[in-house]
Structure formats: C-alpha cells, structure tokens
Amino acid sequence: MDVIEAIKTRHSYRGEYLPDPVPREDLVTIMEAGLAAPSGCNMQTTSLVAVDDPEMLVKVSEIIGKKVGATAPAMICVLTQRLPSYHGRCFAVQDYSAAIENMLLAIVALGYESCWVEGYVTNPDGKGRQITRLLGVPDEYELVCCLPVGVAKARPIPPKKKDFYERAWFY
Amino acid sequence: MDVIEAIKTRHSYRGEYLPDPVPREDLVTIMEAGLAAPSGCNMQTTSLVAVDDPEMLVKVSEIIGKKVGATAPAMICVLTQRLPSYHGRCFAVQDYSAAIENMLLAIVALGYESCWVEGYVTNPDGKGRQITRLLGVPDEYELVCCLPVGVAKARPIPPKKKDFYERAWFY
Numbered sequence: 001m002d003v004i005e006a007i008k009t010r011h012s013y014r015g016e017y018l019p020d021p022v023p024r025e026d027l028v029t030i031m032e033a034g035l036a037a038p039s040g041c042n043m044q045t046t047s048l049v050a051v052d053d054p055e056m057l058v059k060v061s062e063i064i065g066k067k068v069g070a071t072a073p074a075m076i077c078v079l080t081q082r083l084p085s086y087h088g089r090c091f092a093v094q095d096y097s098a099a100i101e102n103m104l105l106a107i108v109a110l111g112y113e114s115c116w117v118e119g120y121v122t123n124p125d126g127k128g129r130q131i132t133r134l135l136g137v138p139d140e141y142e143l144v145c146c147l148p149v150g151v152a153k154a155r156p157i158p159p160k161k162k163d164f165y166e167r168a169w170f171y
Numbered sequence: 172m173d174v175i176e177a178i179k180t181r182h183s184y185r186g187e188y189l190p191d192p193v194p195r196e197d198l199v200t201i202m203e204a205g206l207a208a209p210s211g212c213n214m215q216t217t218s219l220v221a222v223d224d225p226e227m228l229v230k231v232s233e234i235i236g237k238k239v240g241a242t243a244p245a246m247i248c249v250l251t252q253r254l255p256s257y258h259g260r261c262f263a264v265q266d267y268s269a270a271i272e273n274m275l276l277a278i279v280a281l282g283y284e285s286c287w288v289e290g291y292v293t294n295p296d297g298k299g300r301q302i303t304r305l306l307g308v309p310d311e312y313e314l315v316c317c318l319p320v321g322v323a324k325a326r327p328i329p330p331k332k333k334d335f336y337e338r339a340w341f342y
Contacts, residue, residue, distance in 0.1 A: 001174050002280075028335075028339075031335070047338045048339040051342045052342075085290075086290040094287075094289065097264065097265040097269050105273075108174075161213070164203065164206065167206055168206060169219075169221075170221050171222045171223075
C-alpha cells in the first residue's frame with residue numbers, strides 16, 4: 001500500500017475482530033516496521049513482544065479490562081527502557097511513539113486494524129507491570145502500549161479533525 | 172512509494188541539500204501526513220509551520236547553530252500544546268512523535284530527505300522560543316522539532332541496529 005494512502009487510511013479501531021489468526025510472518029513484518037523507526041542517538045529504547053497464544057491473549061485482555069482489542073487474535077506489547085540519550089535527556093517516549101506509528105501503518109498496509117492502547121496500561125494502577133510479569137518480561141522493560149492486530153469485523157470510524165489551516169501554516 | 176519500503180528507506184540525513192526549492196504542494200502533502208497521525212483522545216496537540224522563505228531559513232539555521240539541515244530549502248517546525256487528555260494526562264509527546272514519523276515517511280516517499288532535529292531546539296538554552304518568536308508563533312505553542320526538507324546531495328548513512336530478536340520476541 002502507498003505510504004500516503006496508509007497514513008490517510010489508518011484510524012483507531014475500537015470494534016470487534018474476526019478470529020482469523022495473524023500469520024507470524026505478518027507479525028514479524030509489523031515489528032520490523034516498528035524497530036526501523038528512528039530513536040534519539042540510535043539508543044533503540046523500544047522492544048516488542050507479540051502475543052498470539054489464545055490463552056495468554058485472554059489473560060492480557062482481562063487485565064486491560066476494556067473492549068478495545070479484546071477480541072483481537074494477536075497483540076503487540078510495546079516495551080521501553082527509559083535510557084539517557086543526548087545531553088543526558090531521555091527520548092524514549094519519542095522513540096516508542098515513532099515505532100508505534102510505523103507499526104500502525106504496517107498493520108493497515110497488511111489489511112488489519114489496530115488501536116494505540118496506551119492510557120489503559122500506563123495508569124498508576126499497575127496493569128502494565130501485571131502484564132509484563134505474566135509475559136515473563138524482565139523488570140528493566142516497561143510496558144507502554146498494547147497494539148491489537150487482526151482483521152476487523154467493521155470499518156474504523158474516522159475522528160472529526162480540525163481543518164488543515166487551523167493547525168498548519170507557512171512562513 | 173510502498174509503506175514498508177518507505178519505513179525501511181527512511182534514515183536520518185545529516186548532509187547537505189541541493190538548493191532546488193520544495194514545491195508548496197509537496198510541503199502540504201507532508202504536513203497533511205503529519206496531521207493525519209493519531210493523538211491521545213483526538214486532542215490534536217500538534218501544529219506545524221513550514222518555512223521556505225530563504226532569508227528566514229538562514230535566520231532559523233543560525234539559531235539552531237548546527238550543520239544538520241542548514242542548507243535545506245525548506246523546514247517544517249513542529250509545535251505542540253501540552254494539553255491534558257485521558258485522565259488528565261498529557262500525550263503531547265506521543266502525538267507529535269507520531270506526526271513527525273508520518274512526515275518523515277512522506278518526505279522519503281516524495282524523494283526528499285530529512286532528520287528529526289529535536290534535542291538542539293529543546294535544550295534549556297531557549298533556542299526553541301527564539302525561533303517561534305522569529306516566526307511570529309503565538310506563545311501558547313512550543314517548538315519541539317525542526318524537520319529540514321529537500322533533495323539530498325548524498326545518501327543517508329543507515330545506523331547500525333541491533334538484530335531483530337534482540338529487541339523482539341513472541342509469546
């Protein structure tokens with residue numbers, strides 16, 4: 001799929017998914033897209049766990065406790081390490097956000113849908129840590145986002161956005 | 172350009188640019204790609220100023236004070252408003268990072284090169300504020316990144332990255 005088309009087609013999908021499994025080959029393509037994103041001083045602070053084990057998916061969804069992605073046949077858990085970079089500053093949020101956007105575009109290009117599920121798993125109620133422990137992720141990684149992946153039952157509903165010239169101008 | 176190809180082709184370019192101007196039509200396409208990125212609770216915290224006035228470009232580059240992008244015939248200044256979103260939390264960094272990644276992909280797809288210039292303009296030395304004042308940007312916006320845009324004189328040098336399975340795994 002053309003990159004501009006993918007960018008314009010991508011919208012957050014909060015509905016149900018078909019049960020069709022996502023081939024691991026596709027999950028690798030999606031994760032490769034994520035890991036190809038730039039990172040501050042090439043620190044590569046983002047790591048990924050793809051979950052496609054049906055029982056584990058149920059457990060993870062139960063912890064998240066939301067409908068978004070609950071029926072997805074796969075989920076990519078985005079992990080970060082908040083390492084210092086340029087001038088001792090940390091660009092981990094920028095790093096993982098660029099990786100997530102790449103993955104969302106790859107997901108759409110492969111015919112799947114997804115949604116950037118960050119707030120639900122990073123609230124101070126510890127759900128992120130519950131999920132990483134369940135997945136056996138070492139303590140130095142922090143879960144920052146879950147991306148459901150699967151064939152959608154419906155179409156995503158594009159949000160209403162401000163007009164171009166309310167947010168962009170020339171000098 | 173195919174989205175996966177764009178993702179794999181995109182690398183930070185720190186070299187010189189050809190003086191050929193970037194048509195405004197292309198700058199609009201790039202900025203539209205940025206504004207199409209998702210934002211937490213659709214808060215649309217990211218705004219953009221494209222600079223293609225040669226005199227202004229010189230002034231902005233002088234403030235940045237680095238070689239990266241100094242010869243680019245256009246520059247997109249990325250602005251944020253750190254507004255509260257889900258549960259009062261602010262996702263502005265995630266929002267602008269996703270927008271930047273979309274723009275970097277659109278830039279590559281259109282045959283240009285760029286580099287995510289954030290650290291240099293967000294250090295506590297006030298360069299970001301100097302640039303926004305020069306551009307007449309209202310005080311409620313904060314400059315977080317400059318993206319040079321232009322035809323490159325050379326090819327970007329891909330950074331050395333860790334192997335896939337050092338950063339990604341399955342469950």
